[in-house]
Amino acid sequence: MAFIELSAVTVLFPIYDAARGSLKSTLFGSRAGSGTGGTVVAERGGRAVTGIRALDQIDLRLEHGDRLALIGHNGAGKSTLLRVLAGIYEPGTGSVQIDGKPVPMFNITLGMDMDSTGYENIVLRGLYLGLTRREIDAKVEEIADFSGLGSFLGLPMRTYSTGMRMRLAFSVCTSIRPDILLVDEGLGTGDAAFIQKAQARITRFSEEASILVLAAHNPSLLRQLCNKALMLEHGRITKTGTVDEVLDHYHGR
Amino acid sequence: MKTEQHWLVAQFRQGFNAENRSRATRDLRDGFGHIELWAVLGLHDIRQRYRRSKIGPFWITLSMGIFIGALGLVYGKLFGRALDAYLTYLAAGFLVWSFMSTTILDGARVFLRSGGMIKQLTAPLSVYVLRMVWENLIIFFHNIWIFVGLAIWFGIGFSWVTLLAVPGLLLLLVNGLWVGLLLGLLSARFRDIPLMLQSSMQLIFFLTPIIWEPGMLPGRPLLLSGNPFYHFLELVRAPLLGQLPSLENLLVALAVTLIGWAVSFVFFVVYRWRIPYWV
Incomplete structure (x- = not known):
């Protein structure tokens, strides 16, 4: 606890x-x-x-x-x-x-790199979140699936729209199960269709944390x-x- | 001035307590534990720099090769040395020197350049230092091909003595860690230090026997013995050239390692917690 x-x-x-x-x-x-x-x-x-x-x-x-x-x-x-x-x-x-173990989530795209592919960014973002390579490998498919980015994941992130980048970051960030979750200014998501999907995930994600602290307006x-x-x-x-x-x-x- | 000193001594006395010591030790230990993070980030930094270029990181090798070739031809002639011996000497020396100097210069910026990350991640601070040393080691292994190429070309034999370069290099890595911790910490607070280092390293390059050989400078033992860079240089360069480093080289290097780590550890214990506020 x-x-x-x-x-x-x-x-x-x-x-x-x-x-x-x-x-x-x-x-x-x-x-x-x-x-x-x-x-x-x-x-x-x-x-x-x-x-x-x-x-x-x-x-x-x-x-x-x-x-x-x-x-x-x-x-x-x-x-x-x-x-x-x-x-x-x-x-x-x-x-x-x-x-x-506190997991700060102040900027959901932290560590992501424009010139790396979607898959590479899943690994990078995962490492920044404190996951091990093995943990990331186990989650990659689920993250890729949830982001709905399909074949874009093999392309460098600079080819993505802003919304797509947010989708990917959101999908990686909410795939973890933190003890103590610290969020600044909410979690950006994406377009309307994705927000609906994301809502349920945000709720579940934040409910699974033992402690949540959220700063938002x-x-x-x-x-x-x-x-x-x-x-x-x-x-x-x-x-x-x-x-x-x-x-x-x-x-x- | 007197009160100033007093205040600083008090800060050290107060800061070097058991709690801070255990936190600093944990930071260092956990830093090693985050090997996946710093190994990937270090590799990523290098790949990033050479992304979409045809020969990628081998630009490091190429530019070093051109530098050594040009310098070797001019100075070899000036000093009247045989080209094969001089070029391999220069390549081995410059290889080790560039590791030392970039470790010092990058070390000074190690926390400054990762300010954004430091303020958003719970990772231990030593991770950033490990990443920096690792990055420079990768570059070292790109540069070493120049020396290997020259050694093969000129037929310098590899022997058991050559292998002594490995412990020499390990000692350089161990020193790179304290250099990064100490200079990184000091530079985070005093921003003149990285700038000052930049100009001093240029000077030290000329004062250290890299282009010239120790034998060319008779009667100035202090310039050699008093220069720690020379001793570290010899620990790797001498074996690469098939010679044994002297006992003096080894002893000075070990002493610098011990003292350096002790000083860095004290600073790290006392001021580690302030780094996120400074960067």
């Missing part, structure tokens, strides 16, 4: 290349006015390192069966939180405990897949509850 626990997690992005003086003057005071972004800081042991606090004192506990929707403006910290949950960003302070997708939600603002959790409660709160502002 997978589980994740974050306590007092704070993530600070250092900024090294911005001119200090101008940065201070632009960013101090801007925090109250802007609706987006993390908190800008200028501190650390007397050294004037400026940074952005993308997550601030996050406490979160996820267990088997949790399907969490992350809701918030651009720059509220959703993607950063997903990366912490994946174990990619280890926070500067606070502790993270991850039990289970599409309310119907969030309602369909998630059973709880939290809202982030400037890197802080400002509301938790059911998807509807949090969405109402979010849109109420």
Whole structure:
């Protein structure tokens, strides 16, 4: 049974290349006015390192069966939180405990290559997803079948339309059975006919994961897949509850 | 300045804790475990570069061959060396040198160029270093044909001594890993390092006996003994030319390996977690 626990997690992005003086003057005071972004800081042991606090004192506990929707403006910290949950960003302070294998799915075409054939891309994408060659070989036929790309799979991907590329990526990505599934901005699919086919697959795919965390702006997708939600603002959790409660709160502002 | 130092020492003291040590060790070990990922990606990178070209990666061989041919004719004449001995010497030396220098230059960019992947994959960071060393090994095996061709042409015999080049090459690979870890990490934070290395490697090329021979430079032992590149070079080049590397070569190379790994490991333990933030 997978589980994740974050306590007092704070993530600070250092900024090294911005001119200090101008940065201070632009960013101090801007925090109250802007609706987006993390908190800008200028501190650390007397050294004037400026940074952005993308997550601030996050406490979160996820267990088997949790399907969490992350809701918030651009720059509220959703993607950063997903990366912490994946174990990619280890926070500067606070502790993270991850039990289970997280599979981040932030960009479904990650690792795919225009000059490689469809079949080669199934292998590449599969390796990026953490599969072994043997596991990929066992799935190739099913993936090829579901994508409906037929003889195109033997051709380089640059000959595909955008929709066809998405179909292939989607078919590979949803062929796995992740413990902890972390999705950013939904899963792109393709044309209407494929979306219908894909719907069932998305539902099954996300139901099979022990834990799902989904950051998206599409309310119907969030309602369909998630059973709880939290809202982030400037890197802080400002509301938790059911998807509807949090969405109402979010849109109420 | 004093407080600056203090702050850095504190960071190392704090960062080199048991938890970070076990995470760094796990990263390195799991990196090897991801062999399918880095082996395929390394091969893919090379194929990618030469896709749709007629002779593909053998362009690497060809361009190296032309370089050695041209350089060999000019400098062989300048130094008054017999063409066969000089060309094989140059080919063997340049083969090893290009492995070392590209490993260092690619090593500095190892995390920078994979920034997108690092932020989207849960794979251990050592995977990117392994991929880089593997890529350079593949290129090495394309370049080696120049030397093999010349050696056959000029009738240089292969003997048991030749086989000593294999452990020499293995030692180069082991060093390539720490170089990638350390330089990759430092360059991710300080972006001047890859640029600085680029110009220094050119200089080191001329200071290392690749075009010239150690015997041409009498009375300057420090320039040879103090140059670690020379010792590593000899460990592979000497056996290829049918000679034994000296004990000094071996000892210096082993010392560099140990110290290099120790330093890299400390840096990797302390700063590994920051790499995704830096790239």
